[in-house]
């Protein structure tokens with residue numbers, strides 16, 4: 001596995017591969033890898049000839065009071081995991097490489113960035129869209145793989161790629177969970193033993209919503225109320241939002257006549273956790 005830190009080297013590697021007719025697949029990450037990330041890498045492997053994983057903790061998507069400095073990092077462990085997965089290139093640029101002196105361009109995906117996480121994290125998706133647009137231009141993959149766990153992020157990226165005419169296929173990979181249902185996340189390290197148990201209220205409440213829908217419940221409010229009540233039973237959980245929305249526009253829906261996404265954000269101690277599921281009519 002080659003480790004590349006400089007943009008010009010990444011571009012020239014990519015150019016060489018493209019000239020040789022290889023199909024390149026990119027998996028962007030912020031590192032501190034877990035089985036969810038590795039599952040994206042396996043998926044990537046099946047979709048092309050060469051797999052590039054980027055590790056870049058993007059300061060532009062963290063607000064000043066958020067956890068950029070504290071965000072967990074372990075480059076050596078990540079390197080070993082990716083080597084085992086037979087990743088071809090680990091792209092690991094510095095902050096100065098991505099945002100050099102004088103940098104001033106940002107990409108804003110207008111409407112999709114506003115609801116859900118955008119309410120408490122204004123500016124977050126602008127940071128995400130900007131860095132992803134840059135990574136796609138630097139690595140020039142044919143395919144890029146993202147997790148559906150970050151559902152709003154995936155929709156923002158799909159929109160960005162369509163609107164700016166990137167000739168890149170965007171893949172949304174299913175959420176990888178622990179055996180007990182907790183969605184894997186680098187931020188799960190912020191949970192202590194008690195918090196780890198409390199965090200199960202996210203997947204449990206999503207399961208409850210799915211089963212209500214299976215029993216024929218079509219009223220959005222009934223489903224959202226039930227989910228909120230379930231989370232409300234957990235004293236350590238601080239609910240940020242529970243929203244039933246259209247899978248593409250992310251606008252709230254009040255009836256389930258087509259597929260809808262139930263998305264939620266809950267804080268447990270310092271860990272802000274998000275999760276979602278598709279609710280079928």
Ligand code: AMP
Pocket residue numbers: 028029030031036037040145146147148149150173174175176177183184185186
């Ligand atoms: P992150 O390092 O948190 O920025 O995540 C990098 C990529 O991995 C994003 O596309 C995430 O959506 C995806 N990802 C994170 N956690 C999971 C998970 N539990 N299952 C599937 N994909 C995930």
